[in-house]
Amino acid sequence: MINAIGRDIPEYIDGFGPVRPFRGAFAAVPDPAAYAPPLKATKPGHRKLVSTLEDLFKHLRIESGMTLSFHHHLRNGDAVPNLVLDTAAKLGLRDLSISLTGVFAVHAPLIEHIKNGVVTSLRSSGLYGPLAAAVSGGLLAKPVLLHSHGGRPRALKSGELKVDIAFIAAPAADSSGNISGLVGPAACGSLGYAFSDADRAKAVVAVTDNLVDYPLIPASITQNKVDYVVRVDSIGDPKGIVSGTTRITKDPVGLNIAETAARVIEASGLLKDGFSFQTGAGGASLATAHYVSRMMEKNKIAGSFALGGVTGYLVDMLEKGLFKALYDVQSFDLESVQSLGRNQNHIEVSADLYANPFNAGSLVNNLDVVILGATEIDTDFNVNVITGSDGVIMGASGGHPDTAAGAKMTVIVTNLLRSRQSIVVDRVITATTPGETVDVLVTEYGLAVNPARPDLKERFADAGLNVRDIHELKRLARNMAGRPAKIEPGGRIVALVEYRDGTIIDVVRAESR
Amino acid sequence: MDIRRSMLYVPGNNPGMLQTGGLFGADVVVLDLEDAVAPPEKDAARDLVSRALRVVDYGRAETCVRINSLDTYAGQDLPAIVPCRPDLVILPKANCAADIRRLAQLLDRLEEPDQKPIGIMAIIESPQGLAEVYDIARSHKRLAGLLLGAEDYTAMVGSLRTKAGGEIAVARSLLTNAAAAAGLQSFDAVFTDANDEDGLSKDTLLSKHLGFSGKAAVNPRQVKTINELFNPSAEEIAFAQRVLKALRQAEKEGSGVASISGKMIDAPVARRAGRILHLAKTLGLVKGEEE
Known part of the structure; x- marks a missing residue:
């Protein structure tokens, strides 16, 4: 069947089941029946501390066929999924389903576990590294489900994703199961992606290399939600977890795009007292924050809040008083980890509060402006952030569709040409964020405005910005780069792209050779 | 007279920068075949630059090619470049009036009859060139401007190149004077530290106060500052x-x-x-x- 953005999606997909097609960014209504895990009683004197993962598997009676979940706050330094799955393999478990909120190169050992049948199903917000390429090549028989950061807590609450055991990598924990990401050798700051797991999994395990005296203060996940605490030598390599300092780009083209994006924000009329803002940690996004910051200082604008993956740059803006609050679902660098610990206006938030479309109102709905990237954008403003121009998975939905849906203005910043390829195309290979939620595209060759927003187009033209039609940008790029050979992956479905409301917006197919 | 506040050098062997050179607001984009390109890469750069001149839209910027000096590869550069109709060529190491006339003759020979004559800019970067700068300035009607090449000049004189620029004070003044006397534009030397924004501002203000029409830039990030400071206040x-x-x-x-x-x-x-x-x-x- 054809969904609302013209994608042909099967009604039933093997290894997944019946498919609800995407009908529009705000069309879906939730099934009112929420899921909750069984209640449990814990008596005084109960000991939660377990000395090895093997013992834990026995205590919890972890079996073949179960669903295990993990967060990705330790990013490319994460050791926990590998430790847990090595144990599962050793104990002869098979057919496990894994929900890991983000997959990085460090998770490459999963490939062997999949080949050996230990793992047969995978969900994530996106895939980077060797596993991404392997999945694109058809490693798993069941298609991988790619969800947004807001879509995952929705699935946990609705019961579409039922987790048996949540393994929470804990940079610090005490023997009763209080957990914090602020301190320890693997400190990562916010644990926002793990909160819903702590609430909805049937059993919750803290995996830590930093057991502290009771009570751990402050704790971001508390002992009433945690069944067991396991001590391991190391939960991760700090080098892969946080970077020292995230710096803005020096690339003149990136700076040119960022400056235009900042002028777009100024011209939109949204940059005034009470302004709220989200931007990524990538070079051009961060540079946009830099220019916005200068405009706010110059015009003495007192903003409301900044949101999202947090970097030292946003911390600086908070400390300069440019924002009242910083909502942090994921801390990217050391500055943000430290700030989260010391500044009470820097607030750790769950993925549910951040971006879930099916609750009483998530923070993305309060955003004025979000700055986002793209691997491709088509002339209908649909955006791809999951596959490259070759159709191979190399990225993540993350909060992209969530913030685009929530913000008053969604701005995509990207080079028009990247490695001799036009980023503006007739039709994105994989749609992750629907064009109806995208307002502006900013490139080094000028900007294009979604025809649904004539108000913005007029404001930008009045401000003297170089506004062009998106088709014109596409032609400009083609004139320089030529027309690329068409990639039409026609093999079997290797991944489903789930929209934040649980419908399927697109599928990723293996390349047919 | 044409507005030329900023002249941005773009390495002729860098396809990415040749493609984006027109995006930063420079009044003149200089596609460089000389210092930015090592001898083994001269052929490839010549091809890339001629291709860029034909394909890339440099918008409102004038297009310019810095060819190699007359005693090195200029003879190979010009037949490749002239048919692509740049607005200007820059001649490095201009030592005397005869150099300019020789280049003008080559251009006369290579240009199509219907072609708008390509203007010449001369870089004064040797003690001899500076000594003869007024003769150079009056040498030919194609000559549109003089540039100061401070790095080579100080190296040849044996003076120490500093950010403050005391060692090139006389060279700067001789050059602006000769240009003014001959009714030409004059362009100050590049400020080489692309990460020193304050330094660039100071140096550019000095250029303006000394009477230069504009200034060369080595990095696209310098263009905005140069343009803003050369705008009339x-x-x-x-x-x-x-x-x-x-x-x-x-x-x-x-x-x-x-x-x-x-x-x-x-x-x-x-x-x-x-x-x-x-x-x-x-x-x-x-x-x-x-x-």
């Missing part, structure tokens, strides 16, 4: 407006002499005011009726 524009108003008033009253605050406006002041307002109008800094 609000005070300069206001003064120029007062000068022209007083002149009009004097003309209306049939008086031969105009003055502002009791000071007579002489011809050079009037010309300067006209130039500033022309620049301001072309750059959109004043609207037509404000004149």
Whole structure:
């Protein structure tokens, strides 16, 4: 069947089941029946501390066929999924389903576990590294489900994703199961992606290399939600977890795009007292924050809040008083980890509060402006952030569709040409964020405005910005780069792209050779 | 006279930068075949630059190629470049008037009959070139401007190149003087530390105050600062407006002499005011009726 953005999606997909097609960014209504895990009683004197993962598997009676979940706050330094799955393999478990909120190169050992049948199903917000390429090549028989950061807590609450055991990598924990990401050798700051797991999994395990005296203060996940605490030598390599300092780009083209994006924000009329803002940690996004910051200082604008993956740059803006609050679902660098610990206006938030479309109102709905990237954008403003121009998975939905849906203005910043390829195309290979939620595209060759927003187009033209039609940008790029050979992956479905409301917006197919 | 506040050098062997060179607001984009390109890469760069001149839209910027010096690869550069019709070529290591005339002859021979004559800019970067700068300035009608090449010049003189630039003070003044005497534009040397924004601002203001028409840039990030500082300031524009108003008033009253605050406006002041307002109008800094 054809969904609302013209994608042909099967009604039933093997290894997944019946498919609800995407009908529009705000069309879906939730099934009112929420899921909750069984209640449990814990008596005084109960000991939660377990000395090895093997013992834990026995205590919890972890079996073949179960669903295990993990967060990705330790990013490319994460050791926990590998430790847990090595144990599962050793104990002869098979057919496990894994929900890991983000997959990085460090998770490459999963490939062997999949080949050996230990793992047969995978969900994530996106895939980077060797596993991404392997999945694109058809490693798993069941298609991988790619969800947004807001879509995952929705699935946990609705019961579409039922987790048996949540393994929470804990940079610090005490023997009763209080957990914090602020301190320890693997400190990562916010644990926002793990909160819903702590609430909805049937059993919750803290995996830590930093057991502290009771009570751990402050704790971001508390002992009433945690069944067991396991001590391991190391939960991760700090080098892969946080970077020292995230710096803005020096690339003149990136700076040119960022400056235009900042002028777009100024011209939109949204940059005034009470302004709220989200931007990524990538070079051009961060540079946009830099220019916005200068405009706010110059015009003495007192903003409301900044949101999202947090970097030292946003911390600086908070400390300069440019924002009242910083909502942090994921801390990217050391500055943000430290700030989260010391500044009470820097607030750790769950993925549910951040971006879930099916609750009483998530923070993305309060955003004025979000700055986002793209691997491709088509002339209908649909955006791809999951596959490259070759159709191979190399990225993540993350909060992209969530913030685009929530913000008053969604701005995509990207080079028009990247490695001799036009980023503006007739039709994105994989749609992750629907064009109806995208307002502006900013490139080094000028900007294009979604025809649904004539108000913005007029404001930008009045401000003297170089506004062009998106088709014109596409032609400009083609004139320089030529027309690329068409990639039409026609093999079997290797991944489903789930929209934040649980419908399927697109599928990723293996390349047919 | 053409507005040339900033001249951005783009390495001729870098496809990405050749493609994006027109995006930063430089008045002149200089596709460089000389210092940016090592000898083994000269052929490839020549191909890339001619291709860029034919395909890439440099928008409002004038296109310019810095060819190699006459005693090295200029003879190979020109037949490849001239048919691509750049607005200007830059001749490095201009040592005497004969160099300019030789280049002009080569251009005469290579240009199509219908082709707009390519202008010449000469880089003065040797003690001999500086000693002969006035002769060079008057050498040929194709010559549009003089540039100072401070790095080579200081190396050959044996002086220490500093950010403050005391060692090139005389060279700068000789060059702007020769250019002014011959009715040419003059362009100051690049400020090489692309990460020192303050230093660039100071150096550019100095260029402007010494009378240069513009300044060369080695990094796209320098263009905005150079353009902004070479734009006429609000005070300069206001003064120029007062000068022209007083002149009009004097003309209306049939008086031969105009003055502002009791000071007579002489011809050079009037010309300067006209130039500033022309620049301001072309750059959109004043609207037509404000004149």
